[in-house]
Amino acid sequence: xxxxxxxxxxxxxxxxxxxxxxxxxxxxxxxxxxxxxxxxxxxxxxxxxxxxxxxxxxxxxxxxxxxxxxxxxxxxxxxxxxxxxxxxxxxxxxxxxxxxxxxxxxxxxxxxxxxxxxxxxxxxxxxxxxxxxxxxxxxxxxxxxxxxxxxxxxxxxxxxxxxxxxxxxxxxxxxxxxxxxxxxxxxxxxxxxxxxxxxxxxxxxxxxxxxxxxxxxxxxxxxxxxxxxxxxxxxxxxxxxxxxxxxxxxxxxxxxxxxxxxxxxxxxxxxxxxxxxxxxxxxxxxxxxxxx
Numbered sequence: 516x517x518x519x520x521x522x523x524x525x526x527x528x529x530x531x532x533x534x535x536x537x538x539x540x541x542x543x544x545x546x547x548x549x550x551x552x553x554x555x556x557x558x559x560x561x562x563x564x565x566x567x568x569x570x571x572x573x574x575x576x577x578x579x580x581x582x583x584x585x586x587x588x589x590x591x592x593x594x595x596x597x598x599x600x601x602x603x604x605x606x607x608x609x610x611x612x613x614x615x616x617x618x619x620x621x622x623x624x625x626x627x628x629x630x631x632x633x634x635x636x637x638x639x640x641x642x643x644x645x646x647x648x649x650x651x652x653x654x655x656x657x658x659x660x661x662x663x664x665x666x667x668x669x670x671x672x673x674x675x676x677x678x679x680x681x682x683x684x685x686x687x688x689x690x691x692x693x694x695x696x697x698x699x700x701x702x703x704x705x706x707x708x709x710x711x712x713x714x715x716x717x718x719x720x721x722x723x724x725x726x727x728x729x730x731x732x733x734x735x736x737x738x739x740x741x742x743x744x745x746x747x748x749x750x751x752x753x754x755x756x757x758x759x760x761x762x763x764x765x766x767x768x769x770x771x772x773x774x775x776x777x778x779x780x781x782x783x784x785x786x787x788x789x790x791x792x793x794x795x796x797x798x799x800x801x802x803x804x805x806x807x
Contacts, residue, residue, distance in 0.1 A: 517799075533805045553757045554757050555584070556621075559587040566595070585607060589608075591608070619758075620753075623650055625652050637654055637664065638664060641665070641666075645670055647755045673709065674710060674713070677712070686704065698720060702726055704722065713765065719773075721769060734777065738776050751765055772794065774797075779797050
């Protein structure tokens with residue numbers, strides 16, 4: 516059980532901001548609902564030695580409010596019988612998970628690797644239109660080498676979440692060039708891939724497929740920690756699965772992720788030494804406060 520102490524004035528400011536900018540995040544749950552009401556997220560990645568990446572993303576997705584989460588490991592066999600501290604996560608191999616027809620949103624790339632198997636899995640996932648798909652990490656590195664994978668048959672909602680290094684590979688330029696004009700970089704990526712793009716970093720930039728750019732104001736240096744990006748992918752994927760409109764799911768997911776780090780710091784958890792899994796509990800706490 517996690518309880519965070521926040522001044523009521525500050526909490527009310529966050530609630531007002533959310534109601535104005537992300538009203539779908541503030542909707543209370545219907546009494547007549549079930550796990551299917553809030554969507555199923557499938558997360559593909561987690562090659563040998565990187566299983567934690569999709570476990571972090573899956574925990575974030577579940578705690579952000581979706582109904583069910585599947586983890587698909589890019590390994591010959593499932594490496595664990597159960598996730599001890601999150602037994603609700605359902606486990607499969609990536610190969611078998613891609614055959615399911617009941618997935619609302621796909622998240623791909625966390626700990627995926629870039630070998631031929633990873634490339635084949637990404638190709639198959641992108642062909643599962645029209646379900647929304649979020650690509651992160653190694654999925655973006657594959658896309659940088661094979662941009663033709665994004666075609667006219669791409670999903671109804673495509674989200675890319677690069678950090679500056681991944682953005683540089685996608686645009687075939689240097690990290691310094693990305694950082695010198697971040698607005699131009701995120702705009703080019705959104706146009707090139709007809710996607711929602713989150714260019715991560717201090718005050719992350721979010722571009723819509725139509726070219727609108729929004730700058731996120733939440734967050735702190737505690738987010739510069741291993742697994743933080745996996746958690747963000749899980750949050751956004753979860754919001755999309757809950758049928759929250761993409762504009763609110765992407766922008767709102769980035770805002771929740773950053774604000775969770777602020778909440779933790781206000782409760783003497785970080786920013787130094789903040790761990791990615793700690794963000795998850797703060798996001799769940801915040802989502803429930805937004806519906807008060």
